[in-house]
Amino acid sequence: MGDNIIICLKDIVVEYDGxxxxxGLNLNIHDKEFVTFLGPSGCGKTTTLxxxxxxxxxxxxxxxxxxxxxxxxxxxxxxxNTVFQRYALFPHLxxxxxxxxxxRLQKMExxxxxxxxxxxxxxxxLKGYEKRGVNQLSGGQQQRVAxxxxxxxxxxxxxxxxxxxxxxxxxxxxxxxxxxxxxxxLGITFIYVTHDQEEALTMSDTVVVMKDGDxxxxxxxxxxxxEPNNAFVADFIGESNILDGVMCKDFLVEFAGREFxxxxxxxxxxxxxxVVVRPEDIKVVPPIQGHISGIVESIxxxxxxYEMIVRACGYDxxxxxxxxxxxxxxxxxxxxxxxxxxMKKMEEx
Ligand SMILES: Nc1ncnc2c1ncn2[C@@H]1O[C@H](COP(=O)(O)OP(=O)(O)OP(=O)(O)O)[C@@H](O)[C@H]1O
Numbered sequence: 001m002g003d004n005i006i007i008c009l010k011d012i013v014v015e016y017d018g019x020x021x022x023x024g025l026n027l028n029i030h031d032k033e034f035v036t037f038l039g040p041s042g043c044g045k046t047t048t049l050x051x052x053x054x055x056x057x058x059x060x061x062x063x064x065x066x067x068x069x070x071x072x073x074x075x076x077x078x079x080x081n082t083v084f085q086r087y088a089l090f091p092h093l094x095x096x097x098x099x100x101x102x103x104r105l106q107k108m109e110x111x112x113x114x115x116x117x118x119x120x121x122x123x124x125x126l127k128g129y130e131k132r133g134v135n136q137l138s139g140g141q142q143q144r145v146a147x148x149x150x151x152x153x154x155x156x157x158x159x160x161x162x163x164x165x166x167x168x169x170x171x172x173x174x175x176x177x178x179x180x181x182x183x184x185x186l187g188i189t190f191i192y193v194t195h196d197q198e199e200a201l202t203m204s205d206t207v208v209v210m211k212d213g214d215x216x217x218x219x220x221x222x223x224x225x226x227e228p229n230n231a232f233v234a235d236f237i238g239e240s241n242i243l244d245g246v247m248c249k250d251f252l253v254e255f256a257g258r259e260f261x262x263x264x265x266x267x268x269x270x271x272x273x274x275v276v277v278r279p280e281d282i283k284v285v286p287p288i289q290g291h292i293s294g295i296v297e298s299i300x301x302x303x304x305x306y307e308m309i310v311r312a313c314g315y316d317x318x319x320x321x322x323x324x325x326x327x328x329x330x331x332x333x334x335x336x337x338x339x340x341x342x343m344k345k346m347e348e349x
Pocket of ligand 1: 016017021039040041042043044045046047048195
């Protein structure tokens with residue numbers, strides 16, 4: 001991944017009808033990165049993408065492309081293209097003409113148009129489909145045409161707004177891998193919007209987690225999963241047990257009615273914190289060997305593991321285990337220091 005910043009958003013404020021949607025957003029996006037904006041519905045992902053595309057004007061703040069301020073550039077003059085969830089293909093044109101459309105507008109030579117369209121159709125695995133009407137294609141194939149069309153004039157950045165949202169799960173998974181391959185083979189920046197955390201973790205170099213128009217965390221998928229900044233990120237990315245706790249001193253935390261050794265320090269004495277423990281990080285042992293013990297409330301087989309809900313110390317814990325226990329059984333639970341994630345309490349919102 002290059003170190004060069006290709007897009008910089010500085011103090012971006014957006015309001016719709018007097019209501020703040022982005023509140024001073026700052027973000028750097030690097031060249032050749034696959035970046036995903038991830039967050040619940042309404043958190044401002046699409047708005048941020050539209051700011052980059054030039055479809056929304058910020059009330060305040062600046063948008064830079066390769067160091068140049070581009071606030072005043074209209075969308076069609078920006079070196080970015082967008083793929084939407086609804087592919088918006090031209091139904092009366094065949095596959096070739098749909099992809100060629102933008103190049104024809106630019107009055108490019110026929111020979112070059114042919115070369116470029118062929119190159120793009122090969123890239124999205126649609127060679128041989130040139131003459132097909134777009135209505136005779138599957139949803140996945142239509143989305144590939146939309147991607148080819150958005151890439152044909154060689155943008156430096158491709159914006160993708162939930163482009164796989166209309167596809168079924170299997171096709172979605174195939175297309176996730178395809179998109180990553182296309183991005184890597186072109187070596188350009190992809191900025192992708194989704195509310196699906198698994199999709200974000202699968203495809204991205206960098207994930208930007210958003211909530212209520214604010215960035216909660218920016219990091220690699222592994223960082224975001226293993227070192228969430230707060231309980232919101234922990235809960236949104238994967239499954240978590242989130243418990244109230246108090247820091248006793250450096251490397252010692254109290255939660256679930258007892259003290260645990262942890263790897264965190266630097267909190268105020270008696271500071272109230274959130275403790276996050278992933279379901280796969282709780283080891284199930286015989287009751288007398290556990291740090292705490294609990295009663296199995298339910299168990300479901302999930303393929304690679306069993307998902308158990310265990311009542312212990314006033315909480316319902318989610319535990320992933322490869323061993324099937326029975327509802328009503330008492331089990332012991334062991335949590336290692338490095339699996340106890342301490343988070344600053346989030347401000348009440
Ligand atoms: N054109 C508009 N006029 C008024 N309000 C809008 C407009 N577009 C978006 N909003 C509001 O701005 C907020 C952020 O919307 P945005 O589409 O950016 O969120 P999102 O994170 O992309 O959500 P989703 O995942 O549902 O698409 C929402 O509360 C939304 O209702």
